[in-house]
Amino acid sequence: MNKRPSxxxxxxxxxxxQNRRFRRNVMAxxxxxxFPLMFLLLFGxxxxxxxxxxxxxxxxxxxxxxxxxxxxxxSATYTNIGIxxxxxxxxxxxxRTRGTPLPPWIYVGGVVGSGIVLAAFGAALMLTVGVxxxxxxxxxxxxxPAVLTFVLGVASFSLLGLALASVANSGQSAPALAQxxxxxxxxASNIFISVRNNPPAWLELLGDIFPLKAFADAFFACFDPFRxxxxxxxxxxxRIAAWGVLGALVFWxxxxxxxxxGGPTRSRRRR
Amino acid sequence: MPTVVVENLxxxxxxxxxxxxxxxxxxxxxVVALLGPNGAGKSTAVEILEGHRTRTSGQVTVMGADPATGxxxxxxxxxxxxxxxxxxxxxxxxxxxxxxxxxxxRTRPLDExxxxxxxxxxxxxxxxxxxxxxxxxxxLALGLIGDPELLFLDEPTTxxxxxxxxxxxxxxxxxxxxxxxILLTSHYMDEVEALADRVLVINQGKLxxxxxxxxxxxxxxxxxxxxxxxxxxxxxxxxLFGDLTxxxxxxxxxxxxxxxxxxxxxxxxxxWALKHDQELGHLEVTRPTLEDVYxxxxxxxxxx
Numbered sequence: 001m002n003k004r005p006s007x008x009x010x011x012x013x014x015x016x017x018q019n020r021r022f023r024r025n026v027m028a029x030x031x032x033x034x035f036p037l038m039f040l041l042l043f044g045x046x047x048x049x050x051x052x053x054x055x056x057x058x059x060x061x062x063x064x065x066x067x068x069x070x071x072x073x074x075s076a077t078y079t080n081i082g083i084x085x086x087x088x089x090x091x092x093x094x095x096r097t098r099g100t101p102l103p104p105w106i107y108v109g110g111v112v113g114s115g116i117v118l119a120a121f122g123a124a125l126m127l128t129v130g131v132x133x134x135x136x137x138x139x140x141x142x143x144x145p146a147v148l149t150f151v152l153g154v155a156s157f158s159l160l161g162l163a164l165a166s167v168a169n170s171g172q173s174a175p176a177l178a179q180x181x182x183x184x185x186x187x188a189s190n191i192f193i194s195v196r197n198n199p200p201a202w203l204e205l206l207g208d209i210f211p212l213k214a215f216a217d218a219f220f221a222c223f224d225p226f227r228x229x230x231x232x233x234x235x236x237x238x239r240i241a242a243w244g245v246l247g248a249l250v251f252w253x254x255x256x257x258x259x260x261x262g263g264p265t266r267s268r269r270r271r
Numbered sequence: 272m273p274t275v276v277v278e279n280l281x282x283x284x285x286x287x288x289x290x291x292x293x294x295x296x297x298x299x300x301x302v303v304a305l306l307g308p309n310g311a312g313k314s315t316a317v318e319i320l321e322g323h324r325t326r327t328s329g330q331v332t333v334m335g336a337d338p339a340t341g342x343x344x345x346x347x348x349x350x351x352x353x354x355x356x357x358x359x360x361x362x363x364x365x366x367x368x369x370x371x372x373x374x375x376x377r378t379r380p381l382d383e384x385x386x387x388x389x390x391x392x393x394x395x396x397x398x399x400x401x402x403x404x405x406x407x408x409x410x411l412a413l414g415l416i417g418d419p420e421l422l423f424l425d426e427p428t429t430x431x432x433x434x435x436x437x438x439x440x441x442x443x444x445x446x447x448x449x450x451x452x453i454l455l456t457s458h459y460m461d462e463v464e465a466l467a468d469r470v471l472v473i474n475q476g477k478l479x480x481x482x483x484x485x486x487x488x489x490x491x492x493x494x495x496x497x498x499x500x501x502x503x504x505x506x507x508x509x510x511l512f513g514d515l516t517x518x519x520x521x522x523x524x525x526x527x528x529x530x531x532x533x534x535x536x537x538x539x540x541x542x543w544a545l546k547h548d549q550e551l552g553h554l555e556v557t558r559p560t561l562e563d564v565y566x567x568x569x570x571x572x573x574x575x
Contacts, residue, residue, distance in 0.1 A: 004347070004376050013373050024361035091357025096413070099321060099351040101343040102374040258323075259355075 007106060014102075014110020015117065022080070022118060032080050033122050036072040039192065040065060040126055044134055058225055062137065065130030066223045067191045070153065070216045072122030077115040077154050079178045081161030085111060087171035094257040104257075112158040119154040138223060145231045146222035152237055153215040156244030160211075163250035169260055182212075189213035190220070211243035272335065274299045274421055274452045275320060280329035282315050282476075289315045291476035293329075302443070302453045304467035306460070308569055312476035313456040314354060314425055320454070321351050321423055334421060347376050350419030352410050354426050360399035364390055364409055367398060368416050375417035387445060388412040389438065404435040411442065422446065424455035428462060440465050460562045474569040487564050494559055495533040497540065500552030501526055511543045529559075 022028055040061075047060035088094050097107055130136040138146075164181075168174035186192060188199075188207035195203055207213035218236040221227060275297035282290040290312040297303045305313040318324040319331060322338035322345060331338060336345045358367055365381065372378040385391040388408045393401065398409060407427070414422055427443065428436045443466050447453060457463050463470050464484045472480040472487070480487060497517075501524045512519045517530025530536045533556060544551050559567075 004343070005373065010374065013370070017370050020366070021359055021361040092353065092355055093357055093359060095323070095353065096351075096356045096371075099323065099346060099349075099353070100371060100374040100417070101345075101347040101376070103343055 004101070007103070010102060010106045011109050011113065014106055015113040018084075018110050018114030019117060021084070022114065025084075028080055028084065032075045032118060033072065033125065036068045036075065036122065036126060037129065039071070040068050040129055041133075043068075059134045059136050061130045061134035062223060062225060063194060063220070064192075065126055065134065065136050066220045067189075067216045069123035069126040069130075070212075070219050071186060071191045072126050073119035073150065073154050074157050074182065074212060074215070076118035076122045077112075077157040078161040078164065079182060080118065081111055081115045081158055082164030082168065082178050083171070083174045085162065085165035086168045086174035089165065089257065090171035090259050092259055095259065098257045108162065111162070112155075115158045115161065116151075116154050119157075120150075123150065136223070137225065142222040142231050146219065149215075149218045149222065149233075149237065152244075153211075153219065153240055156211060156240045156247065157215070159244045159247030159251060161247075162255065163247040166251050166254035166256075185210045185212050190216045211240045214239040272332075273297060274301075274334055275303075275454065276330070276332040277316070277320070278330040280316065280319065280331060281327045282312070282319060282324070283327045289476055290319070290326075293473070293476065293478055295471050295478060295481065297452060297454055299452055300447075300450050301468050302447050302455070302466055303469045303471065304463035305454070305456045305471050305473055306458065306463050306565065307456075307473035308458055311473045311569070313458075313473055316473070317423055317425055317454065317456055321349065322346065323351075347417065348420050350414035350417055350422040352414040352422070352424045352427060354429070356410060358398040358406060358409050358413075360397065363395050363397055364401075364412070365394045367409065368412060371413050372416040377418045378416055379418040381416075384412050384415050387415065388442060404431055407431070407435075407439070408442075411439070415446070419451065421452045421454070424453060426456055426458070428457075428459070436462070460560075460565050464561055472565065472568045479568050484561055487568075488559070488561055493531050494529050495531070496557050496559055496563065497528040497530065497533065497537060497555070498525055498557070499554040500524060502544070502547075502549040502551070511540065514539050514543075 022032075043064050044061060047064075085094075094107075098104065127136070127138070131138070164178060165174065168177050185206065188195060188203045189210070189212040190196060190207070191212065195207060199207075214233075214236040218233040218240065221231045221233050224231070273296040275295075277296070278294050280290055280293040281288065293312070293316055295303075305316065307313050315324065319326050320333055320338055322341060325339055333341070333345070334348055338345060359370075362370065364385070368381055368384060372381070382391070385394050388411050390405070390408055390412055393405060398406065401409070407430075411424075411427065414424070424443070428439045431439060440462070443453065443455070447466075453466075455463075455466065467484070469483055470481065470487060471478055501521060515528060515530065515536045516532040517528045517536050519526055519528045521527075528536060528540070537556065540551070543549075
């Protein structure tokens with residue numbers, strides 16, 4: 001009698017499978033990796049160094065590259081997981097998977113694991129370009145807090161991506177829902193523009209409600225040239241985690257493996 | 272113990288009773304077809320057996336397990352070919368088979384699955400480059416990769432052209448000779464006649480008849496069908512019906528007489544026609560086909 005494949009092996013297979021699907025999906029790769037990279041290069045061309053004190057100049061990228069790294073990570077988790085899972089459900093791939101002996105949590109683990117791998121790759125890409133092209137600086141003493149903050153952030157946004165897939169009623173509405181929720185919030189969250197100095201109250205509120213600004217600010221703290229003492233931001237990290245818990249709850253209550261009745265596969269299969 | 276035992280299965284969707292007290296068994300190695308019109312409850316019943324749906328009440332045992340609680344150990348032993356399930360467009364056929372195969376304890380060798388489903392030459396193609404019929408064969412291949420003891424085939428040839436259907440039938444026959452137990456659904460009479468050892472006719476969630484194709488036909492074996500166009504003065508043809516031993520029905524400008532006394536009824540019919548100077552257009556005298564048996568069982572046109 002053969003033995004059942006181990007959970008670890010199954011999980012590794014699932015992560016590899018999701019990564020492969022991502023690599024071969026041009027649209028997903030563009031929005032997750034090329035889009036933030038484009039902003040980084042664009043901002044690099046637009047903004048010059050900042051004199052922070054007489055004779056002390058800091059690259060402008062020092063302020064926006066960490067934010068764009070967070071944006072890439074959120075695109076790889078929230079947007080990518082939300083859209084790809086909703087499409088897989090529409091196409092019946094989730095239902096097919098549910099009919100195999102693969103435990104459901106391992107499928108979900110594969111989706112999240114793959115999102116985190118992609119997020120790490122995207123963020124590393126932004127920061128590497130930031131260091132090589134614009135000379136941003138990173139104090140390696142902050143490596144552990146940076147990694148821990150990043151892992152908490154992408155874990156929470158992965159859960160929010162699963163929540164997005166749970167509330168999107170089709171693979172067609174998922175991209176609109178993802179962008180409509182992410183982009184406006186991004187403008188209020190120190191991603192594209194800095195709202196650190198006296199923003200309008202409503203913009204500040206928008207940023208403070210949602211977890212993106214918390215993630216961007218907590219991650220930026222590890223790159224902040226003016227900061228002294230601990231770079232951990234416990235209050236911001238708590239807010240990120242709270243949103244992760246909310247995402248998990250929505251996923252738990254609302255997620256389905258079956259396509260909506262009369263969804264697009266119905267017309268696609270009938271030919 | 273039979274491979275599948277279903278007792279008094281009921282499934283409600285809100286106020287609609289989709290499956291209404293269904294009971295049947297499937298023996299090991301048997302090919303059994305659930306036959307019925309769209310909406311008869313076939314797919315719902317099969318999806319309960321697969322573990323995709325919960326039941327409202329009744330007992331279901333599949334290979335000794337309850338599909339609702341059988342989990343991975345249960346799914347390890349079955350293969351499912353669903354009606355409408357996509358395939359990852361980013362993967363090649365080989366990659367998809369390896370990916371799904373990795374979930375099972377036992378797998379059927381890749382080459383064998385490709386061979387059985389006629390996909391050997393397409394193995395390295397991305398799935399989105401393939402035709403509908405070819406994709407359906409991948410569905411079947413994915414159902415087989417885990418070397419199942421029991422295979423569910425939900426309308427395996429819906430939407431196929433005639434030659435693709437023949438190919439699919441040959442594949443199913445091949446599986447049967449390998450000893451796989453198969454439960455299939457269909458709304459095509461010729462399909463179940465070609466494939467099934469036993470047919471369960473389902474209508475409105477209820478089992479209305481079961482048996483081998485021959486046994487089903489035997490139910491009205493001594494019946495003869497006499498059919499002809501409605502005569503021009505349609506009103507007066509009714510007066511003839513009382514004299515017939517068989518029963519007459521009219522639909523779509525055709526009249527059909529079901530009789531066990533074809534000689535006498537034909538005589539009375541033609542006598543009436545000559546007297547009234549009526550032509551019996553497109554007159555035919557036939558034995559009922561399995562299709563007629565089926566339409567009879569489900570009470571009329573299957574498209575209704």
